[in-house]
Amino acid sequence: MTQKTSAEHSPAAFYNADALPPVQTRRERLSAFSTDDLNPVSSRSAEWRFSPLDRIENLTSGERDGSDVPAAYDITGAASVAHVPMSDPLIGRCGRPEEVASALAWHDTKNALIITASAQDASEVWITRDALGLSARAGHTVIDVAPFAKTTIVFDNRGDAMLSENVEIHVGESAQVVVVSLQQWNHGAVHLASHFCRIAANASLTHAVITLGGGVTRINPTAHLAENAGSATLLGLYTADAGSHIESQVFVNHDAPNTVSRVSYKGALRGAGARTVWIGDVLIGREATGTDSYEQNRNLILAEGARADSVPNLEIETGDIVGAGHASATGRFDGEQLFYLRSRGITEHEARQLVVRGFLNEVLAMVPVPRVQAIVHDALDEALEEVSA
Amino acid sequence: MSTLTITDLHVTVETENGPLEILRGVDMVINSGETHAVMGPNGSGKSTLAYTIAGHPKYTVTKGSIDFDGQDVLAMSVDERARSGLFLAMQYPVEIPGVAVSNFLRTAKTAIDGQAPPIRTWVKDVKQSMSEMRMDPSFGERSVNEGFSGGEKKRHEIVQLDLLKPKMAVLDETDSGLDVDALRVVSEGVNRVKEETGLGVLLITHYTRILRYIKPDFVHVFVNGRIAEEGGPALADRLEAEGYDRFTETADA
Ligand SMILES: Nc1ncnc2c1ncn2[C@@H]1O[C@H](COP(=O)(O)OP(=O)(O)OP(=O)(O)O)[C@@H](O)[C@H]1O
Numbered sequence: 001m002t003q004k005t006s007a008e009h010s011p012a013a014f015y016n017a018d019a020l021p022p023v024q025t026r027r028e029r030l031s032a033f034s035t036d037d038l039n040p041v042s043s044r045s046a047e048w049r050f051s052p053l054d055r056i057e058n059l060t061s062g063e064r065d066g067s068d069v070p071a072a073y074d075i076t077g078a079a080s081v082a083h084v085p086m087s088d089p090l091i092g093r094c095g096r097p098e099e100v101a102s103a104l105a106w107h108d109t110k111n112a113l114i115i116t117a118s119a120q121d122a123s124e125v126w127i128t129r130d131a132l133g134l135s136a137r138a139g140h141t142v143i144d145v146a147p148f149a150k151t152t153i154v155f156d157n158r159g160d161a162m163l164s165e166n167v168e169i170h171v172g173e174s175a176q177v178v179v180v181s182l183q184q185w186n187h188g189a190v191h192l193a194s195h196f197c198r199i200a201a202n203a204s205l206t207h208a209v210i211t212l213g214g215g216v217t218r219i220n221p222t223a224h225l226a227e228n229a230g231s232a233t234l235l236g237l238y239t240a241d242a243g244s245h246i247e248s249q250v251f252v253n254h255d256a257p258n259t260v261s262r263v264s265y266k267g268a269l270r271g272a273g274a275r276t277v278w279i280g281d282v283l284i285g286r287e288a289t290g291t292d293s294y295e296q297n298r299n300l301i302l303a304e305g306a307r308a309d310s311v312p313n314l315e316i317e318t319g320d321i322v323g324a325g326h327a328s329a330t331g332r333f334d335g336e337q338l339f340y341l342r343s344r345g346i347t348e349h350e351a352r353q354l355v356v357r358g359f360l361n362e363v364l365a366m367v368p369v370p371r372v373q374a375i376v377h378d379a380l381d382e383a384l385e386e387v388s389a
Numbered sequence: 390m391s392t393l394t395i396t397d398l399h400v401t402v403e404t405e406n407g408p409l410e411i412l413r414g415v416d417m418v419i420n421s422g423e424t425h426a427v428m429g430p431n432g433s434g435k436s437t438l439a440y441t442i443a444g445h446p447k448y449t450v451t452k453g454s455i456d457f458d459g460q461d462v463l464a465m466s467v468d469e470r471a472r473s474g475l476f477l478a479m480q481y482p483v484e485i486p487g488v489a490v491s492n493f494l495r496t497a498k499t500a501i502d503g504q505a506p507p508i509r510t511w512v513k514d515v516k517q518s519m520s521e522m523r524m525d526p527s528f529g530e531r532s533v534n535e536g537f538s539g540g541e542k543k544r545h546e547i548v549q550l551d552l553l554k555p556k557m558a559v560l561d562e563t564d565s566g567l568d569v570d571a572l573r574v575v576s577e578g579v580n581r582v583k584e585e586t587g588l589g590v591l592l593i594t595h596y597t598r599i600l601r602y603i604k605p606d607f608v609h610v611f612v613n614g615r616i617a618e619e620g621g622p623a624l625a626d627r628l629e630a631e632g633y634d635r636f637t638e639t640a641d642a
Pocket residue numbers: 402403404409411429430431432433434435436437438480
C-alpha cells in the first residue's frame with residue numbers, strides 16, 4: 001500500500017492509501033530525565049509504535065557501557081574537542097529526553113564529548129566512529145557553537161554498533177552550522193539517537209541524517225527555533241535494505257518570531273521487507289509570528305514487501321505566519337519517467353538507476369559538504385547497482 | 390536509406406470497461422528524407438500512433454505490423470527501438486527530478502552510439518545545439534524538463550533530436566506552445582538535421598504555420614483512428630480553411 005498526503009501539488013506518480021491515527025499533540029509530549037516520568041516502551045505509545053522493540057531491547061532496558069564512545073577526530077580551523085562530566089553546565093541546555101532510550105543514555109553516560117567551535121575561523125570536525133563493537137553503549141555529545149562562528153561537524157559512522165546517544169547542538173547567535181550524521185553501519189548495527197538543536201537569533205543550522213546501512217537506525221532531531229529569525233534546514237536521505245529499519249522522528253518547534261524551517265527527507269526502499277518511518281511534527285507556537293515552514297517526506301518503493309510509514313503533523317497556534325506546508329508521498333517508479341528515458345535509448349536498468357539517483361540527489365545537493373557528497377555518491381553507485389523492481 | 394512501414398495497425402488502450410480500440414487500421418510508409426504531416430481533430434489517435442511506434446506500454450497492438458528496415462519494431466523494447474534509430478519528440482515531455490540535462494544527454498548519447506562520445510567534441514556539440522535552439526547553457530545543470538516552460542520543453546526535445554541523430558523522427562505537436570521565434574528556430578533545427586542526416590519525419594500538428602517552414606511531402610488526415618484522406622501540401626491549406634467536418638460526418642455515419 002502506498003500513501004500520499006499533501007498541502008501542495010505533488011507528482012502524479014504517488015498515490016493515496018490508508019490513513020493513520022492522529023498522533024498525540026506535540027505540545028503535550030512528556031519530557032523528563034527519569035524513565036518513570038516517561039511513557040513505557042510499548043507499541044501502544046506514540047514514541048515507539050513504529051519501532052521494532054525486540055531489536056532495541058538492549059538500549060531500552062538493562063545496562064549500557066557509559067564510557068567514552070571510541071572515535072577519531074580530524075579537526076581543521078577554530079574548533080576543539082574535550083570530555084567533561086555530565087554535571088557540566090554546558091549539558092542540558094538544548095532539551096530534555098522525550099523517551100526512555102534517551103533518558104537511559106543520559107543517565108548512563110559518564111562523560112560527555114564537547115565540541116567547541118569559536119568565531120575566530122571557520123572550522124570542520126570530522127568524527128570517525130568505526131570501532132564501537134556490538135556491546136551496548138551510551139553516549140552524549142554537545143556541539144557548542146559560539147555566536148558568529150561557522151562550523152561543519154560530521155559523524156562518520158561505520159562498522160558495528162549498539163549505541164544509544166544524545167547530541168545537543170547549541171547554535172549561538174548568527175552562527176552558521178552544518179551537522180551531518182552519516183550512517184554506513186554494518187547490517188547488525190543498532191543506533192538510537194536524539195539530537196536536540198537550539199538555534200539562537202539570526203543563526204542557521206543545516207542538519208542532515210544520511211543512512212545508507214545498518215540494522216535499526218532511529219535518529220530523531222528536534223530543532224528549537226528559540227529566538228528571532230533563526231532558521232533550520234533538516235535533511236534526511238536513506239536507502240533501506242532487506243531487514244533494515246530506518247526511523248526519523250523530526251520535530252521543528254517554532255518558538256520565536258520570523259523563524260524559518262525546511263524539512264526534506266527522501267528515501268529509497270530497495271530491499272525486500274525494508275521498513276522506514278518518518279514522523280514530521282511542526283509546532284508553530286503563539287510567539288512564532290512570521291513563521292515560514294515547509295516539510296516533506298518522499299519515499300520510493302523499489303522492492304516487494306517494503307513499507308514506508310510517513311506521518312506529517314502540523315500544529316499552528318498563531319494565524320500570523322508567512323507559510324506552512326507539508327507533503328508526504330510514497331510510491332513506486334513513475335512509468336512515464338522510465339518510458340521517457342528508455343525512448344532515448346537508455347536501458348531499463350540504467351533508467352531506473354538514473355531515476356533513483358535523481359530522486360535522492362535532490363536532498364544530497366542540499367548537504368553543503370563536498371566530502372560527504374562524494375562518499376554518498378560512491379556508496380549509491382554500489383547500492384543501486386542491483387536496483388530492479 | 391531507411392523505411393518505416395506501418396501496415397493495418399490496430400491499437401487498443403485498457404479502460405475500466407475493457408479494451409477500447411483507438412487505431413483502426415493505419416497504413417503509412419515513410420522513407421528517409423521524406424516529411425509526412427499528420428493532421429486531425431483532437432482525440433483522433435495521432436499521439437496513440439506516435440506512442441505505439443515508440444513502444445509505450447499503455448498501448449496494445451491487436452493487429453497489423455510496424456517494420457523498420459526489415460526489423461519487427463513491435464518485437465523490440467522501447468530502448469531497442471530508440472537504438473535502432475527511431476525518435477519520438479513528445480507532445481508532453483516528462484519531468485525527471487534530480488537528473489541533470491547534461492547527464493541525461495550524455496547517458497542517452499552513450500546508449501544510442503554504444504560508446505561514450507569523445508568528451509571534447511561532445512561538450513562543444515551540446516553547447517552549440519543548445520545555443521541554436523536558444524536554450525541558455527544553464528539548462529545543462531537543471532533537472533530534465535523540470536520547471537521548463539512549455540516551449541522550453543519542446544526546444545529541449547529538438548536538442549535531443551539534433552544530438553542523438555536518429556534515422557526517423559516522430560514529432561508530436563512540437564509546434565504547440567512555441568512562440569513565433571521559437572517556431573522558426575525549432576523548424577530550422579529540424580530542417581538542419583534533415584539535411585545533415587536524411588532524417589525521415591512524421592510531423593503531427595494542428596497548424597499549417599509549421600508546414601511553411603518544414604515542407605511536407607505528404608499530408609495525412611487522421612480521423613477516428615484511421616487515415617481519412619491523403620494528399621500533397623495543398624491538402625493542409627484546405628484543412629485549415631474548411632476544418633474536419635467533412636471527414637467527421639462520414640466517419641460518424
Ligand atoms: N485510458 C483511456 N480510456 C479511454 N479513452 C482513452 C484512454 N486513453 C486514451 N483514450 C482516448 O484515445 C483517443 C486518442 O487519443 P490521442 O491522444 O491519440 O489523440 P490525439 O489525436 O493525439 O489528440 P490531440 O490532438 O488532442 O493531441 C482519445 O479520444 C482519448 O480520450
